[in-house]
Amino acid sequence: MNNYLKYLDKFTFIVIIIISLSGILLIYSVSQSLEQSYYLKQLLWLSISLIAFFIVLRIKTEFVFRSSLALYIILCIILSIQLIAGQIVGGTKSWLRFGFVAVQVSEFIKIPIALYIANILSKIRIIDWFTFCKLIFLLGIPFLLIAVQPDLGTAFILTSFIIISILLKRIKLSIIFVSIIFIIIGSFLSWNYILKPYQKNRITSFFNPEKYSQSSGYQIIQSKIAIGSGGLNGKGYLKGSQSKYKFLPTRHTDFVVSVLGEEFGFVGVSFLFLLFFILFYRQFNFKSKTDREFYFVYLFNFFILFQFLINVLMSIGLFPILGIPLPFVSYGGSSLLSFFIGEAIIFKIKINNYL
Amino acid sequence: MYIEKRILSIKDTQRISISVSIILLFLFIVLLFAFWNIQVLKCDYYKTLAIKNIYREIEIKAQRGLIVDRKNNIIAENRLNFSLFLIKKSIKDFEKTIKFINLVTNIDKEKILNKINKYKRYPGSYSIPIKKNLPLDKVIYVKSRFDEFPEFKIAIEPTRLYPYKSIGSHILGYMGEITLKELNRKKYGTYNLGENIGKSGIEKQYEEYLRGVNGVQIVLKDNLGRIQKVLSEKTPKIGKKIVLTIDWDIQEYIEEIFKDYIGSVGVVDLGTGGIIAIVSKPNFKPESFSSFLDRDEWNELINNPNKPLTNKFIQGLYAPGSVFKIVMALAGLQEKVINTSTVVNCYGSVKIYGRTFHCWNTSGHGPMNLYNGVKNSCNVFFYTLGKKLDIDIIAKYAKMLGLGSQTNIGLPNEKLGLIPTKSWKLKHLHQKWFPGETISVSIGGGMLSVTPAQVLLMISTVALRGNMPQLHIVKRIEKNEKVVSTFKPIFKHVPIKKKNFEILIEGLFRAVNDEGTGRAAKVKGLDICGKTGTQPIISKENPNYERLIKIYRFKAHSWFASFAPRKHPEIAVVVFVEHGGDAGAIAAPIAAKIYKKIFE
Numbered sequence: 027m028n029n030y031l032k033y034l035d036k037f038t039f040i041v042i043i044i045i046s047l048s049g050i051l052l053i054y055s056v057s058q059s060l061e062q063s064y065y066l067k068q069l070l071w072l073s074i075s076l077i078a079f080f081i082v083l084r085i086k087t088e089f090v091f092r093s094s095l096a097l098y099i100i101l102c103i104i105l106s107i108q109l110i111a112g113q114i115v116g117g118t119k120s121w122l123r124f125g126f127v128a129v130q131v132s133e134f135i136k137i138p139i140a141l142y143i144a145n146i147l148s149k150i151r152i153i154d155w156f157t158f159c160k161l162i163f164l165l166g167i168p169f170l171l172i173a174v175q176p177d178l179g180t181a182f183i184l185t186s187f188i189i190i191s192i193l194l195k196r197i198k199l200s201i202i203f204v205s206i207i208f209i210i211i212g213s214f215l216s217w218n219y220i221l222k223p224y225q226k227n228r229i230t231s232f233f234n235p236e237k238y239s240q241s242s243g244y245q246i247i248q249s250k251i252a253i254g255s256g257g258l259n260g261k262g263y264l265k266g267s268q269s270k271y272k273f274l275p276t277r278h279t280d281f282v283v284s285v286l287g288e289e290f291g292f293v294g295v296s297f298l299f300l301l302f303f304i305l306f307y308r309q310f311n312f313k314s315k316t317d318r319e320f321y322f323v324y325l326f327n328f329f330i331l332f333q334f335l336i337n338v339l340m341s342i343g344l345f346p347i348l349g350i351p352l353p354f355v356s357y358g359g360s361s362l363l364s365f366f367i368g369e370a371i372i373f374k375i376k377i378n379n380y381l
Numbered sequence: 382m383y384i385e386k387r388i389l390s391i392k393d394t395q396r397i398s399i400s401v402s403i404i405l406l407f408l409f410i411v412l413l414f415a416f417w418n419i420q421v422l423k424c425d426y427y428k429t430l431a432i433k434n435i436y437r438e439i440e441i442k443a444q445r446g447l448i449v450d451r452k453n454n455i456i457a458e459n460r461l462n463f464s465l466f467l468i469k470k471s472i473k474d475f476e477k478t479i480k481f482i483n484l485v486t487n488i489d490k491e492k493i494l495n496k497i498n499k500y501k502r503y504p505g506s507y508s509i510p511i512k513k514n515l516p517l518d519k520v521i522y523v524k525s526r527f528d529e530f531p532e533f534k535i536a537i538e539p540t541r542l543y544p545y546k547s548i549g550s551h552i553l554g555y556m557g558e559i560t561l562k563e564l565n566r567k568k569y570g571t572y573n574l575g576e577n578i579g580k581s582g583i584e585k586q587y588e589e590y591l592r593g594v595n596g597v598q599i600v601l602k603d604n605l606g607r608i609q610k611v612l613s614e615k616t617p618k619i620g621k622k623i624v625l626t627i628d629w630d631i632q633e634y635i636e637e638i639f640k641d642y643i644g645s646v647g648v649v650d651l652g653t654g655g656i657i658a659i660v661s662k663p664n665f666k667p668e669s670f671s672s673f674l675d676r677d678e679w680n681e682l683i684n685n686p687n688k689p690l691t692n693k694f695i696q697g698l699y700a701p702g703s704v705f706k707i708v709m710a711l712a713g714l715q716e717k718v719i720n721t722s723t724v725v726n727c728y729g730s731v732k733i734y735g736r737t738f739h740c741w742n743t744s745g746h747g748p749m750n751l752y753n754g755v756k757n758s759c760n761v762f763f764y765t766l767g768k769k770l771d772i773d774i775i776a777k778y779a780k781m782l783g784l785g786s787q788t789n790i791g792l793p794n795e796k797l798g799l800i801p802t803k804s805w806k807l808k809h810l811h812q813k814w815f816p817g818e819t820i821s822v823s824i825g826g827g828m829l830s831v832t833p834a835q836v837l838l839m840i841s842t843v844a845l846r847g848n849m850p851q852l853h854i855v856k857r858i859e860k861n862e863k864v865v866s867t868f869k870p871i872f873k874h875v876p877i878k879k880k881n882f883e884i885l886i887e888g889l890f891r892a893v894n895d896e897g898t899g900r901a902a903k904v905k906g907l908d909i910c911g912k913t914g915t916q917p918i919i920s921k922e923n924p925n926y927e928r929l930i931k932i933y934r935f936k937a938h939s940w941f942a943s944f945a946p947r948k949h950p951e952i953a954v955v956v957f958v959e960h961g962g963d964a965g966a967i968a969a970p971i972a973a974k975i976y977k978k979i980f981e
Contacts, residue, residue, distance in 0.1 A: 254419045254427025271603040292420040310401045
C-alpha cells in the first residue's frame, strides 16, 4: 500500500479533490433555495467515493480488465430489471434503491464499457466492419436500456465512446460513409417517431431560445443571464439572485456552472476551467506499459472531457440541454462515485509504470 | 501475468499525447473566450436582465377622494376590494387561461377575449383588469392555483361605495372604465386602460380632484413572481375631498316624497346660491357601475323611456308654461307697457290676430289686474300683454333672468334650452317670426324650452329682487382636512327695478296665500310666494282631447317655482313633474312639504 501512495499522482489527485469540494461549495449555495441539504449528501458521497477510490487502487489492473465483460453484463441485467420492476422517481426509472440510498446504475456502465473497448482496440490495427459492429452492439444495449428509462442525456453521452475510438484508431472509410447515412436516416426517424414533444422542444429552443423564452428556451436564457450578470468578479458567494430567487433551473445539477458564473464571475469560471485543464493534461500525458491501459485512460478521460464540454456549452446556450451533469462538480452521488472509480483505475495505471 | 504485444510504439503514444494536449489547449481557450464574451463583454446586458427578473414595481391604487354633504355626511367613499388581473406575458396555455377565467368569473369566453384584445398595444407585462370585486372564495381559489396559473394577479383595489344607494345618484354620477376614446383626450393623458373614471355627475366634473396619487412599491420577487422582500415603498395619496352644498337629510326627504313621480326638484339656499337638493327621477344605483354591470341592467337603464341616467334638473328640456308669466310680468312692467292699474277683462278666451286664444279657465276670470293675473295665472291677461311686447324684448328679459343659458351649477353636460328670437328663427328655421307665436310664448309655450335649473335660477333672482346668485353645488375642496379652495357666493345684478319685483312678488304671494293657483303650497306661518305652471301636451281644441288626456303621456307637465319667506327670502324651490297634470294639485303640495321640512 505504501508503494501505491508513494507513486500516486498526488498533484492531480488534489486537483480532483479541489474540483469536488468546489462542487460542494456551489451545491451549498443553492441548497438554501432548493430547501434541501444536498451539500451534506454530496459530502457523504464524496467520502464514499474516496473510500472506493482507495479500494479500487488496490485491485490489480489485470483483474479489472478481465472482469470488465462480466461487470458489463451484470450492469446490463440490472438495467433491464430496473426497467421492468423499477419505480419511477422524477419521471424516470433511473434509480435503484438500496435502503436509504438511491443509485443510478446507468452512471457506472461507462467503466466496464471503457475497459472492454480498450481491450478490443488494443488487439486490432484498424477498425473494420466486424469490430465496428461489436462496438455498436456493446454500446447499443446499454444505450437503449438507458434511453427508455428515459434518460436521453446519459444514453447520448455513451455514444461519445464511438467517436473517441474513431479518433484513436484508424477506421475503414466505408464505415464512416455508411454511418453518416445511418445517422441522417436515424435522426430523421427519431425526430418524427421517437422523440417526445418536450425533447424536440429542447432542440428547437436551442436554435431559437428567445422564441421559447417562456417554455423550453427559458432554461437557456436564465442560465445565460446568470452567467452574464456575474460579470468579471461575480456577485459574491451566496448572493446570486438568479439562483437565490429560483430563476435558474436544476441549479444543483445541470446548471451548476451557471451558479459558479453568477457568484464568482469570469474569475471563478476560469479557475475551475484551469483545474479541469490540469486534470485532463496530467491524465493524458503519461507513460503506459500496455496498449489497453493507454486506450482505457484515453477513452475514459475523453469521456469526462466530452461530458465537461457538453455541460459547460449547454450552460451558455451553445449546446442543447441534455441533462448532463458536470463531472465531479454537479450534485449526484452515482456520477461522483463512478468518476472516482474510473479515476482510480487511471491512477493505478499510472502507478503501474513505476512498479 | 498478462503479457501484451504492443502495437503502439512509444512514438505513437507521444504523438497522440502531444496532439491531444494541443487540442485540449485550443478547446479551453475557445471556452474561456466564450465565457469572456458573455461575462465581460455582454455583462451589462445580462445584468439588466437579471435585475428585470427580480425587481418589480407594484402600483398601489390610491383611494378616491370622499364626497360629503354640507353637514359632512359621507356620501361617496371607498371599499377595499379584490380585483383579478391578467399578465399576458406569463400565459403558458392561452386556452387554459381563458377557461380558468370563465370558471372563476362566469364571464363569457367571447367577452374575455374582447377584453384582452383591447390591451393589444400594451406591453405583455401590463396588468389587465379582468374582474373587479372578486368574492373572497374566488380569491382563495385563484391564489391556491397560483403555481399553475402564474399569469393571474390578485390586487387589493379601492372601489367606490355609495352608502345612500340610489339617493342623489344624479348629483354623484357614476364611475366606469375609461374608454379608448377618452384615453385619447388630453385631459386623461395620465390614465391607463382599465382604470375607472367618473362618467357623470360630481364624479366626472371633479375627476381631477377626486383622483388620488397612486403609490409604488418596489419588491424583490422570485421566478414565480412571489414577493420575497419589499425594497421601498411610496404610499398612495388619497384624492381630495369634495364638500357639497347639498343637505343630505333634505335630499333624502325629497327623494322619499317624490319617489312615485317622474321629474325633478331643486332647492337652493338663497343666502349663497348653494344648492340644497337636486332630485331627478327615476334614479339609478351608482354603485352598480363600480363593479360589473351586466348587459340586462345596462339595457334597462338605457332603454327606460323615463331616462334614469339623465339628470332632468340640468338636462331635461321642457316648456316652462305659466311659470314664464314671471318673465312676462317683469318685462311688461320694466318696459312700462303695463302697470298695477292695467286691467284686462277675461271672458275665457280672446281673439288676437284673427285667432282665438283660450284661457285655462274657460268661464273667464273677469276683470284682471297684474296681481290677480299672476295669482290666477290668467292667460288672457298675458296674451294681451304679449301682444304689446316684441318677441325680442321678451327674449331679452328671459335671458336676463337666466333662461336659455347654462346655470354652470357644477355638473357636466348641462343643457342650454331655447328662448326663441326673430333672428334665431330666421337662422335656424329660415322663417320669419309670426306675431301669433309671441302670444303662445307669453304663456310659456311655443318653442320655449328650459331646464328646471334655469327656472330655479329665475325664481331665485326674483326672490332676491334682481340679485342673481351663482348657483353651485360644491362648497369647498379639502385635502387632508385642509381647505384647498372655497366657493365664494357671487351675485349678479339684473337691470330690473326693485319696485317691479315687489309688484310681481305680491302676485306670487297672492297665488299661494290668497286662494290663487298655488294655494296648495300654503304653509301656515311661512310667507311662500310661488307660480304654478301647467304646460299642456295636447290642445283643448284637439277633437280627441277628452279621451287622450287620460293617457299618461298626454297629461300636462306640472311646474311650481317658489321661494320663502317673502321679505327675507332664504329658500327657493322648483318642482317639476313630468305629465303630472294640474300643477296646483300636484307640484305645489310637494313644494309645501319641502318648506315644512326645511323650516320646521
